[in-house]
Amino acid sequence: MPGISHPSPEIFPLQAHPLPATLAQWQDPDSQGDYFSEVQTTPAGYLVWSNFPVKIYIEVPSPPTNTSVAWVNAASDAIEAWGAYLPLQTVDRPENADITIARRRPPPERSANGSFRARSALTRYEFYTRQGENNAEILAHRFEIAISPTQTGDYVRTAILHELGHAIGIWGHSPVETDALYFSQVRQPQGISVRDVNTLKRVYEQPTRLGWISNK
Numbered sequence: 001m002p003g004i005s006h007p008s009p010e011i012f013p014l015q016a017h018p019l020p021a022t023l024a025q026w027q028d029p030d031s032q033g034d035y036f037s038e039v040q041t042t043p044a045g046y047l048v049w050s051n052f053p054v055k056i057y058i059e060v061p062s063p064p065t066n067t068s069v070a071w072v073n074a075a076s077d078a079i080e081a082w083g084a085y086l087p088l089q090t091v092d093r094p095e096n097a098d099i100t101i102a103r104r105r106p107p108p109e110r111s112a113n114g115s116f117r118a119r120s121a122l123t124r125y126e127f128y129t130r131q132g133e134n135n136a137e138i139l140a141h142r143f144e145i146a147i148s149p150t151q152t153g154d155y156v157r158t159a160i161l162h163e164l165g166h167a168i169g170i171w172g173h174s175p176v177e178t179d180a181l182y183f184s185q186v187r188q189p190q191g192i193s194v195r196d197v198n199t200l201k202r203v204y205e206q207p208t209r210l211g212w213i214s215n216k
Contacts, residue, residue, distance in 0.1 A: 007127055007128065007129050007137075007139065009042075009043040009044040009045075009127060009139060009209045010043070010209075011214050011215050012044070012139040012209035012210075012212050012213070012214055012215065013209065013212050013213075013215060014045055014207045014208065014209050015207050015208070015212055016205065016206060016207045016208070017048060017050040017204070017208070017211060019201070019204055019205065020052055020086060020087060020204065022084070022085050022086055022087065023085060023086065023197075023200065023201045023204050026085065026197055026198075026201055028194055028197075028198050030194070032193075032194045032195055032198065033195055033198065034195050034198035034199040034202055035172070035173075035174040035175065035176070035179065035181070035195060035199050036198075036199050036202040036203065038172040038173055038174065038175070039170060039171055039172035039199065039202075039203055040171045040172050041171075042125075042171065043127075043209075044127055044139060044141065044208060044209040044210050045206065045207050045208035045209050045210070046169065046171070046203050046204075046206040046207070046208045047125065047141065047169050047171050047203075047208070047210070048169055048203060048204055048206065048208040048210055048211070049086070049098070049168065049169065049210075049211075050208075050210065050211035051211065052086075052087040053087035053088055053089035054086065054087065054088050054089070054098050054099065054168065055089050055090075055091045055096055055097050055098045055099070056079055056088055056089065056090050056091065056097060056098065056099045056100075056101065056164075057090070057091050057092075057093065057094045057096070057097035057099070057100045057101070058072055058075045058076065058079075058090060058101050059094070059100060059101065059102040059103065059104075060072055061103050068103070070156070071103050071147075071156055074156040074157040074160060075101050075157075075160050076090065077157055078157055078160040078161040078164050079164065081161060081191065081192055082161070082164055082165065082168060082192065084192075085192070085197050085200060086168050086169075086200070088168075097142070098141075098142050098143065099142065099143040099144075099145065099164070099167045099168075100142075100143070100144045100145065101145045101147070101160060101163075101164070102144065102145065102146050102147070103147055103149055104146050104147075104148075104149070105118075105146070105148050105149060105150075106119040106120075106121060106122035106146040106148060107119070107122070118148070118150075119148065120147075120148045120150065120151055120159060120185065121145070121146065121147050121148060121151070121159045121160075121162070121163050122145075122146045122163075123143060123144070123145045123146075123163045123166045123167055124143065124144050124146075125141050125142065125143045125144075125167070126141065126142060127139060127140070127141050127210075128140055128141070128142070129214075132213060136213045136214065137213065137214040138211060138212065138213055138214075139209050139210050139211065139212060139214070140210065140211070141210055143166075143167040145160070145163045145164065145167060147159050147160055147163065154189050155185065155189060157189070158180075158185070158189035158190075159185075161180050161191070161192065162180055162181060162182075165180055165181045165192075165196065165200075166181070168200070169200060169203045169204065170196070170199055170200055170203060174195065174196070174199075176193075176195065177190070178190050178193055178195075179193045179195050179196050180192045180193060180196050181196055181199070
């Protein structure tokens with residue numbers, strides 16, 4: 001999950017945003033716990049969105065086939081699933097998107113011994129600045145998700161569900177295989193767990209430099 005940074009995040013204040021209503025209302029009466037300790041921070045703090053709905057573009061494979069239609073449906077299902085907990089919206093143009101989901105082969109991963117192995121999916125982010133009121137600079141971020149064409153069947157939706165979880169803020173993995181953000185692909189794919197949502201809520205309670213005006 002490598003990230004790319006262009007501006008210097010340190011010039012933006014580190015503060016928490018108000019919780020979106022969907023997470024503020026979320027309750028776990030059974031106290032099933034979370035894996036917040038596994039979530040990584042970045043130079044910008046936690047990867048929290050503050051401008052809603054988060055806009056998502058699904059790159060439609062060309063030419064359209066039964067496989068590509070199924071792939072788009074799987075991506076739409078994953079967006080709808082996470083949309084129950086965070087305001088998300090699909091858009092028709094990539095330039096309007098905060099997150100892009102594409103069916104393409106991710107670059108291979110280099111291991112410690114120098115060899116390369118294929119990836120089934122990859123999520124990347126980058127920081128940039130956008131203009132707010134009175135031309136003020138605001139730190140922003142965007143994501144690109146690449147899902148390998150080798151992913152088929154239920155694994156497609158599960159892979160997108162997992163990577164989209166990273167893109168909406170859970171920049172880490174769960175050690176429990178019944179969570180959507182489990183670190184490895186499982187034989188029987190799971191949906192979003194209570195622990196996933198508990199973790200997402202804790203992330204959104206944390207400070208971030210994203211969405212704030214520069215101190216300059």
